[in-house]
Amino acid sequence: MEKKIIRYKPDKNCGLTDEQVKMRKKDGLVNIDTTVKTKSILEIMANNIFTLFNFLNLGLGLAIFLVGSYKNLIFLGVVICNTLISIIQEIRSKMIIDKLSIISATKVKVIRNGLEQMIKIDEIVLDDIIEASSGEQVVTDAIIVDGSCEVNEALITGESNPIYKKKGDMLLSGSFIVSGKCLMQVEHVGKDNYTYIISKEAKYIKRLNSELMKSLKKVIKTISIIIVPLGLILFYKQLIIPYNNLENAVVNTVAALIGMIPEGLILLTSTVLAVSIIRLAKYKVLVQELYCIEMLARADILCLDKTGTITDGNMEVVDVIPIDKNVDIKAILSNFAHFSEDNNATIQAIRKNYPLKDKWIVKDIIPFSSARKYSAITFEKKGSYILGAPEIILGDEIKKIKSLIDKYLEDYRVLLLCHTDEKLKKEIPSKLKPLFLILLRDKIRKEAIDTLEYFKKEGVTLKIISGDNIRTVSNIAKRVGIEIKDNCIDATTLKDYKSLKEAVLKYNIFGRVTPNQKRDIIKILKENGHTVAMIGDGVNDVLALKEADCGIAIATGSEASRNVSELVLLDSNFDAMPKIVAEGRRTINNIQRSATLFLVKTTYATILAILFLFINMPYPFMPIQLTLTSVVTIGIPSFILAIEPNHERIKGKFLTNVISKVLPTAFTIVINIIIIMIIASIVMLSREQETTLAVILTGYTGFLLLYNLCQPFNHIRRILLISMVSFFIIGVVGLRNLFSLSVVTLYMAIVITSLILIATKNYQLLTKLYYKIRKKYRQIFN
Template structure:
């Protein structure tokens, strides 16, 4: 590596020996920080087996088995099914995540036995010598041993936005990252002793992506829990205090309690997320935090960096255009500058590849490139001081050379200025222009298609780049981005957050944006109620990625960028984002569907328990509960369980929207009340004139099945061929349950009385009318609400 000998001392160059590393490993002095993504296999098994719902069902199953009616304990199969399905899907997701984490892992460079090599972060040991350069993350705490203009950003840990210049002997902390320069540090604290790990554990500095779906389900389950306690207690009292035999009373009690529990909702939510992880893993997309899949589906603004996102990260030197008649060949100076930087960026790499070596040019001091400065430079003794950077930063506004650079940049090319620098502390001083360096960037083949997709979906795209605004605008124009004709130079933007938000709403392309401005832009958009995704690959994107609702990093990006992002596109394909959005929409839309099914069952079960139980409390004869446990089991199978599992994994391109809990309850509560009332009406009409409890139960069951299947049909809308087939199959199977002699005998069904069956169908027909009427009224109320209320509920 050029300039390496001048940077490292002999002790630093050697690093630890193999024997010293082995000694520290044996002593447990390693960086044993657990993965933040994947939990262990035993934890997965335990989390899926030892659940509150399994415990409830286990107790109820023991009660039923004690009565000797084994078929009434069929619901116990849900314990096995829930556990097995959850374990299998989570293990699949774990394998996918573990494989992708290894591929996308930040691998620090250490020196051992005088040789530099990359190692997994878990293999670092105390006293390891770690080399760093621009874009690298500080993975463990340490002491700086060597530094060449080393600047470290500690804002993710301390909140201070300005980079800190580090000198030998000073401390660096894990969780910070290098923004400029290069150096080496000795690991002093590893594993759980390091600063970032302690901060994460004690102060919660690093938080999970916010998930409306997760919060909504938690809220629903909390409400259900509060309702279950009195309804369950009433059912127990009613069934055990009546004149029934104890086994029959216990069966009625269990039949009342089992359907109140939305047993599959949490399972199917976990399965939907896990399947999403596996599907995206097949596209080389690493999801560091599962709710990020949901978050990206809710995004309405995407802030995209130009370099590495819309364009390829690699560049090619297209032209070196001398300005006047320089006394030294610009190509020679460029080669010397490229050789002087120990960690060259993409521009210097392209220059080095096209430039011949420059013998005799030895750099005395080097100022590496940083996104905040927009230039780099070096002093070459008798050859003078030279700078390479943005023409609009190094030159005055009225200069002819700057105007020429703007003209070239308008074609979408990157233009740098090579100039002689005058003496000045911490700045290039007066710059004498020598040449314009023109670099070409290839636009990604998939960029236009991806931007078109977001435009169709109503997602605004803001191109935010550190490059010249005119050049960025030219690239965006090529891709057909609306608003690309009027690019904005970020140096003219106001600092006031409110005014900045207004500027961002009205423009789409911004150039010369500093890292701090990118962060401020994300915050300004969020202040206007937008859900913001930030994509990037460079160290200048780290702060904005951290603050965005969803941070998306390219796999070839800097280690610091990948470490703070929730989603990493390991194949660097910008076109993968629509698939991530699609997975998020599938998860959100399908869980909303199945949540409506499960909660409808909970509502009508609680209502039935109250209707049956209240008369017994006020002195009337207790009415036996209409159903046996085997009845509620088959209702759950064919109107909820099987169809919900299919619906939860099906394609769903509906745009994500807020108000998850409200929409679920608007479907489930009216439908549940109607089903409970209709089924009890049919039960009472038959029970009052029948001597056979089986016929009364069968009549109520027909009503429940018919209405529950209708709700399934409502939830499955809009229909596709497979949805229509799914509903038809459930209707057919449910009908056969009442026709096939074996199933009638096993499930104690007797639909032989035609009058009773007509009563059930009449009650079901009335219930269907009421369900559709409630949906029509609810839809009309939503349409009549003010715009602000509609927006609060997600705009639909």
């Protein structure tokens, strides 16, 4: 049974006693850190080391090691490199993201035993009395017991306007005090805080919807199912071949099996994605998940929060509309803003627009509050100036200028500045002279309009989902070029999941959206076949960021939002978004092209492994020979092709696109091997001659595919093809002993020439046959 918590009611001026604090700590009622965390270094290492891919390769490596054929262990270098790249990248991301924190304050002022003390956040206990003032962040949920203040809850609820809080009101952890001063009693600590309750729902393991990753996993999974039984049977078959010993049987079997595993493709993918991450780091973009670049490049819907994402959280003065044209607007506003005790967004915007030049002498100041809705300053020999909401300052007198105010209310926040010769009192003076209107609005990030226009041109649908009121959200949408007519809805009118689903498919601008609704909007879009990216910065965005195919956080936002996102814009620069998309397109399109080279080997190796279960002959390759063909026809070319510029839109499915070139090439190589086996059995070729023919023909067919992939030729691709052919010739002729190849005699040269002509013709015929079949059975390939 859960122990009942006894609440204290400390005096606001005395706070808790040492004994009460001791009891709270004993009961565990301390504000321990419970925010969503990044993985530990051990978790990162374990996740990348203990993979099916690594186990398969290590098992094959162990078999080679035990029979002493050490030179055939070279393939393990690829496995080690791939694992290191993944580990290093994840640890790097963890180190950067751990430096950022949702609760930016390090210490807070509490009252204990009647004395003020500065303590760490994780030393706060339930019922502590905390003193907070303008500019400070609320570090734990608390109730005001004295004073009042205005708070900015943008990171928590999405509300952009300051909210007035008085005695008895709750302050939520993660919000900021923008004006005023108060004493508050801690209401929740640790896991009971609002920020934890929201963010704990994001602590599930997210399944990435990466087409590339799913395709690679599909290939690995298929191979893993067949590789063990196939390997055992093939080993047995190789062992019982006359004159074959244990070492040859193991080496031949491993050669067949490592050819089936596309370890080079895994390494290439990791390497190219790592290169992309390094490139994006130049634009201050932190990539926390390798495959997320692809997801943003594939996204057809981009969801955005408003506050802190499209806007930068600040206000700007758009214009001043004179009512009395005989006043010095600059002098009045510069002095009013300079001497104001407020530090809210409105005063900051006025200060920025009207820097102080000639100082006036201040006699009295009334600071702004949400209760008053105005602030006022009396200057010596200048009278009093009052700034605030027109309807509050003027009351019934507003009718004289109401038509003027109404002209601007739709698009701006309208403030009125009035003058009086009377002294300031608690009540607004009765005789006020309206001087001018000040038009303010949320400040759009300077790069936001161009960035959103880029996504629209690319066919990406934009959806704004905000916790702010619908009028404010629609105005922002209008300013950034998003159609608002019949396109906006207040989410408070959507009472159930069904009505939300209907709205999601109809509208693109949502106001007053709760955190759970944000998540459900993303979920509904994904259920309807969309790839969804989400940009957010607040705790209220965490669930949606986690649900999205690609979550993008703003660095100046909450820690929770950064920790669950795949991408973090470190300098909060929206301008980096098109660069991420361009990098994703270059990476995925080029990996797709390079993957063709790797999957050719996987395909022909699998077919040959099955074929040699029924052929009583040694497998035609050794592991080190496959290294030669792989390096010159796959490894080096794939990497060069993968880092070329490529900004084409990603189209189709990964495996469907790749298979069109894989199957004709792979079957050409299989036919080559069958013909070589027939020739070898007829003219009694030696084992070395047989493998030499197999290596040369496999290399040549690989170059046929590489020639096609290099089309259209440019300077780099031409050099690539010529140099790879040259390296291959050097390997076959100059390094034949290393690769266990025979001398190419005149007789063998004639055979090779004949087989090359046959292979060329077979490749052309099989390519035509594939496209004919694909056209006839289009549904299978889509």
